[in-house]
Amino acid sequence: xxxxxxxxxxxxxxxxxxxxxxxxxxxxxxxxxxxxxxxxxxxxxxxxxxxxxxxxxxxxxxxxxxxxxxxxxxxxxxxxxxxxxxxxxxxxxxxxxxxxxxxxxxxxxxxxxxxxxxxxxxxxxxxxxxxxxxxxxxxxxxxxxxxxxxxxxxxxxxxxxxxxxxxxxxxxxxxxxxxxxxxxxxxxxxxxxxxxxxxxxxxxxxxxxxxxxxxxxxxxxxxxxxxxxxxxxxxxxxx
Amino acid sequence: xxxxxxxxxxxxxxxxxxxxxxxxxxxxxxxxxxxxxxxxxxxxxxxxxxxxxxxxxxxxxxxxxxxxxxxxxxxxxxxxxxxxxxxxxxxxxxxxxxxxxxxxxxxxxxxxxxxxxxxxxxxxxxxxxxxxxxxxxxxxxxxxxxxxxxxxxxxxxxxxxxxxxxxxxxxxxxxxxxxxxxxxxxxxxxxxxxxxxxxxxxxxxxxxxxxxxxxxxxxxxxxxxxxxxxxxxxxxxxx
Amino acid sequence: xxxxxxxxxxxxxxxxxxxxxxxxxxxxxxxxxxxxxxxxxxxxxxxxxxxxxxxxxxxxxxxxxxxxxxxxxxxxxxxxxxxxxxxxxxxxxxxxxxxxxxxxxxxxxxxxxxxxxxxxxxxxxxxxxxxxxxxxxxxxxxxxxxxxxxxxxxxxxxxxxxxxxxxxxxxxxxxxxxxxxxxxxxxxxxxxxxxxxxxxxxxxxxxxxxxxxxxxxxxxxxxxxxxxxxxxxxxxxxx
Amino acid sequence: xxxxxxxxxxxxxxxxxxxxxxxxxxxxxxxxxxxxxxxxxxxxxxxxxxxxxxxxxxxxxxxxxxxxxxxxxxxxxxxxxxxxxxxxxxxxxxxxxxxxxxxxxxxxxxxxxxxxxxxxxxxxxxxxxxxxxxxxxxxxxxxxxxxxxxxxxxxxxxxxxxxxxxxxxxxxxxxxxxxxxxxxxxxxxxxxxxxxxxxxxxxxxxxxxxxxxxxxxxxxxxxxxxxxxxxxxxxxxxx
Numbered sequence: 001x002x003x004x005x006x007x008x009x010x011x012x013x014x015x016x017x018x019x020x021x022x023x024x025x026x027x028x029x030x031x032x033x034x035x036x037x038x039x040x041x042x043x044x045x046x047x048x049x050x051x052x053x054x055x056x057x058x059x060x061x062x063x064x065x066x067x068x069x070x071x072x073x074x075x076x077x078x079x080x081x082x083x084x085x086x087x088x089x090x091x092x093x094x095x096x097x098x099x100x101x102x103x104x105x106x107x108x109x110x111x112x113x114x115x116x117x118x119x120x121x122x123x124x125x126x127x128x129x130x131x132x133x134x135x136x137x138x139x140x141x142x143x144x145x146x147x148x149x150x151x152x153x154x155x156x157x158x159x160x161x162x163x164x165x166x167x168x169x170x171x172x173x174x175x176x177x178x179x180x181x182x183x184x185x186x187x188x189x190x191x192x193x194x195x196x197x198x199x200x201x202x203x204x205x206x207x208x209x210x211x212x213x214x215x216x217x218x219x220x221x222x223x224x225x226x227x228x229x230x231x232x233x234x235x236x237x238x239x
Numbered sequence: 240x241x242x243x244x245x246x247x248x249x250x251x252x253x254x255x256x257x258x259x260x261x262x263x264x265x266x267x268x269x270x271x272x273x274x275x276x277x278x279x280x281x282x283x284x285x286x287x288x289x290x291x292x293x294x295x296x297x298x299x300x301x302x303x304x305x306x307x308x309x310x311x312x313x314x315x316x317x318x319x320x321x322x323x324x325x326x327x328x329x330x331x332x333x334x335x336x337x338x339x340x341x342x343x344x345x346x347x348x349x350x351x352x353x354x355x356x357x358x359x360x361x362x363x364x365x366x367x368x369x370x371x372x373x374x375x376x377x378x379x380x381x382x383x384x385x386x387x388x389x390x391x392x393x394x395x396x397x398x399x400x401x402x403x404x405x406x407x408x409x410x411x412x413x414x415x416x417x418x419x420x421x422x423x424x425x426x427x428x429x430x431x432x433x434x435x436x437x438x439x440x441x442x443x444x445x446x447x448x449x450x451x452x453x454x455x456x457x458x459x460x461x462x463x464x465x466x467x468x469x470x471x472x473x474x475x476x477x478x
Numbered sequence: 479x480x481x482x483x484x485x486x487x488x489x490x491x492x493x494x495x496x497x498x499x500x501x502x503x504x505x506x507x508x509x510x511x512x513x514x515x516x517x518x519x520x521x522x523x524x525x526x527x528x529x530x531x532x533x534x535x536x537x538x539x540x541x542x543x544x545x546x547x548x549x550x551x552x553x554x555x556x557x558x559x560x561x562x563x564x565x566x567x568x569x570x571x572x573x574x575x576x577x578x579x580x581x582x583x584x585x586x587x588x589x590x591x592x593x594x595x596x597x598x599x600x601x602x603x604x605x606x607x608x609x610x611x612x613x614x615x616x617x618x619x620x621x622x623x624x625x626x627x628x629x630x631x632x633x634x635x636x637x638x639x640x641x642x643x644x645x646x647x648x649x650x651x652x653x654x655x656x657x658x659x660x661x662x663x664x665x666x667x668x669x670x671x672x673x674x675x676x677x678x679x680x681x682x683x684x685x686x687x688x689x690x691x692x693x694x695x696x697x698x699x700x701x702x703x704x705x706x707x708x709x710x711x712x713x714x715x716x717x
Numbered sequence: 718x719x720x721x722x723x724x725x726x727x728x729x730x731x732x733x734x735x736x737x738x739x740x741x742x743x744x745x746x747x748x749x750x751x752x753x754x755x756x757x758x759x760x761x762x763x764x765x766x767x768x769x770x771x772x773x774x775x776x777x778x779x780x781x782x783x784x785x786x787x788x789x790x791x792x793x794x795x796x797x798x799x800x801x802x803x804x805x806x807x808x809x810x811x812x813x814x815x816x817x818x819x820x821x822x823x824x825x826x827x828x829x830x831x832x833x834x835x836x837x838x839x840x841x842x843x844x845x846x847x848x849x850x851x852x853x854x855x856x857x858x859x860x861x862x863x864x865x866x867x868x869x870x871x872x873x874x875x876x877x878x879x880x881x882x883x884x885x886x887x888x889x890x891x892x893x894x895x896x897x898x899x900x901x902x903x904x905x906x907x908x909x910x911x912x913x914x915x916x917x918x919x920x921x922x923x924x925x926x927x928x929x930x931x932x933x934x935x936x937x938x939x940x941x942x943x944x945x946x947x948x949x950x951x952x953x954x955x956x
Binding site: 268269272273275276277279280282283284286287288290294295296299300303317321324325328329330332333402403404406407410411455458459462463466467470 | 487489500508513517523596599603
């Protein structure tokens with residue numbers, strides 16, 4: 001096979017790929033934002049207070065009080081989806097290109113985001129059954145893990161912006177370990193006691209503080225070593 | 240600590256921040272727009288007229304008449320959310336950069352926007368209970384106050400476009416005082432009489448007219464002084 | 479008042495307007511698109527087939543047949559909202575700048591778009607009551623008329639792109655006359671017979687064909703005169 | 718008719734078209750994305766578990782189990798709509814301009830996307846009636862076929878980006894044949910046995926693998942011939 005035919009094969013491949021990947025992720029990102037926005041707003045539908053046709057003052061007040069568990073679920077899910085929006089925003093500000101696989105992984109991530117209203121509506125109805133709690137914990141963990149899968153793939157497929165260093169890639173990858181770790185570990189506890197499982201989620205706060213401090217030190221030492229090596233190389237080249 | 244190592248520390252910090260803030264707010268703004276659009280459109284779900292399976296003409300006409308209070312609530316909330324969309328648009332046209340905290344404050348603002356359908360659906364069902372009225376007033380005030388918090392933070396964190404002068408920043412910050420002020424003050428009155436609380440909201444119109452006239456004079460005198468000082472400095476430099 | 483102070487007054491005004499208007503309508507347009515998309519998709523919610531818990535084959539088939547009037551309403555409203563999306567797209571591709579009033583008029587237009595699911599859900603439930611038919615006709619006419627109001631304002635406030643000539647402005651303004659004209663005129667007929675009102679809407683098709691032919695001739699003669707005058711002026715200047 | 722008047726006629730036509738077509742499809746694409754996002758997220762509304770007011774653990778567990786068929790429908794539709802989002806993204810990355818007809822065809826495509834929640838909610842309720850299965854198959858096929866119609870029109874109306882070669886246009890056009898072919902062919906089988914129809918959809922996987930291999934060979938041989946001809950022409954011109 002001579003150079004000429006190799007060059008034709010390359011051009012055929014380039015033509016086949018013309019519509020499949022591209023240099024900006026703008027449309028992927030705006031589509032994701034719309035899914036986020038709808039999922040967050042649909043959460044509110046469970047808060048609709050059902051009233052009889054001519055309700056008395058007491059019936060209205062009771063109906064509002066009965067909505068308190070649903071409101072707690074709305075608040076928790078709004079915060080979790082909101083934090084994931086910020087994470088998705090950060091990750092995609094480091095991804096410069098897309099291909100078909102990245103779009104599929106993004107759809108997997110959005111599947112779990114769009115699914116959030118379902119476990120949310122069940123979560124605080126009755127703390128007696130372990131399934132709602134286990135389902136909720138699974139979906140929240142799946143959101144974080146699928147975003148990490150996308151991030152890992154973007155690095156492997158060389159879709160990253162060059163501003164994302166190896167250390168920054170790892171630091172971002174590990175940032176959600178406390179979230180998905182605690183939620184996954186709570187699943188078996190839900191079958192012992194739903195209260196234990198629910199309260200265990202509060203562990204995310206102290207675990208995050210400790211874990212992120214360790215990760216931050218690693219990040220700093222890695223980056224410091226990298227920049228020092230660059231400076232040394234520059235000094236050698238100049239000297 | 241010599242210059243070299245200081246420079247490495249700066250570069251490490253810059254690397255850590257690479258994904259956390261950026262020079263344009265486009266994605267934050269479009270995401271917010273989607274939440275606004277959905278919240279405004281979901282308000283309409285409460286207007287669905289429930290009919291029996293083979294309704295008579297009278298049943299249809301009655302069902303439409305029964306929707307009038309719900310329609311009044313829809314109209315009021317649509318106007319309030321619409322005005323806040325214009326306010327959000329104006330504020331963000333003065334914000335040139337974002338960071339993580341700004342995104343969190345924007346999510347707090349969007350939380351109240353997304354929540355609006357809940358108090359709206361309760362507002363005009365029954366004027367007897369004070370809670371729907373108080374809840375509605377609280378949420379509307381919280382929308383304005385959280386947008387002001389975001390605006391205040393953007394100034395403090397130096398995320399503002401330079402076209403926003405000190406006087407313009409203050410003028411915008413104070414523009415919504417009549418709205419959140421009247422709504423907050425109406426909350427205790429709701430527990431005396433829901434009618435008084437509801438009618439007191441009409442005070443927003445005269446209060447805004449008077450208050451904004453005063454604020455406008457302050458803005459003009461501040462800006463006039465600033466430009467006059469600039470001209471004097473320029474004349475001195477030229478003379 | 480000397481030149482110096484006039485110049486300061488101008489700068490104060492410019493500072494006050496800095497956040498209120500701007501050179502591109504991108505955010506206004508994307509926000510509108512989100513409202514359009516949600517209104518069109520919410521129309522489908524009325525098509526949800528309600529089934530008993532273990533439905534028989536006959537019950538399913540009957541439930542589908544019973545949805546036919548609702549499906550007709552969905553189809554009609556989807557087409558009307560879709561046509562208005564195209565109109566909105568065309569108008570805004572001729573609007574180059576925005577101000578606060580334009581945003582308010584756009585919100586008025588979007589109010590009627592967002593409201594469409596309500597008259598749609600009532601339209602084909604029962605042709606006996608005139609109110610659903612009259613309400614539907616009113617909302618469709620209000621959509622067209624509020625878009626025309628926005629278009630008229632954009633011209634008056636000099637927000638137009640220069641590519642929109644006087645003749646093109648008028649041609650666009652008049653393009654929807656057959657739609658809102660027929661819908662408005664059908665309202666009184668609804669109180670005589672809902673069938674007459676519903677079938678009268680079909681008049682839009684022949685009326686549009688005739689009316690637009692007349693408007694097109696006017697447009698061509700106006701533009702031809704304009705270009706001929708330009709050519710004559712250019713020839714005179716050159717000769 | 719002399720040159721001067723012909724030139725005026727051209728300018729009149731250009732003026733009339735000023736608002737009707739344009740050089741970028743950005744707004745059309747973002748509007749479509751919003752419809753996709755809402756349709757995908759509304760699918761989740763059918764998964765809402767209906768519970769009595771104080772449900773026991775058994776009632777909750779049973780309610781979750783009863784949702785399994787609805788969940789299967791949600792999953793299938795989410796995948797199908799997601800794949801169509803990727804297809805829409807690819808096609809529009811090859812379309813450089815729009816006109817009114819392209820927007821209408823896009824609205825036709827979006828009509829079927831927005832309609833998907835309806836057949837999805839019926840699909841797995843009862844496998845006894847053929848209509849839900851036939852309706853679902855029809856809508857999925859209509860999505861693919863309307864996107865192909867749009868793609869065919871964009872080529873005919875010269876709206877394509879030049880990067881889309883004749884071979885790539887055909888390769889994309891034929892890529893969805895296995896999907897709409899299998900779904901269309903399953904419709905008559907639904908009236909014999911809904912199970913046969915449902916299981917026949919699995920044929921899409923092997924059919925796609927074989928069919929796309931054949932199409933890929935055709936694409937490669939066409940593009941190889943084209944590039945070889947170009948090289949030969951270039952060599953002749955140079956020699």
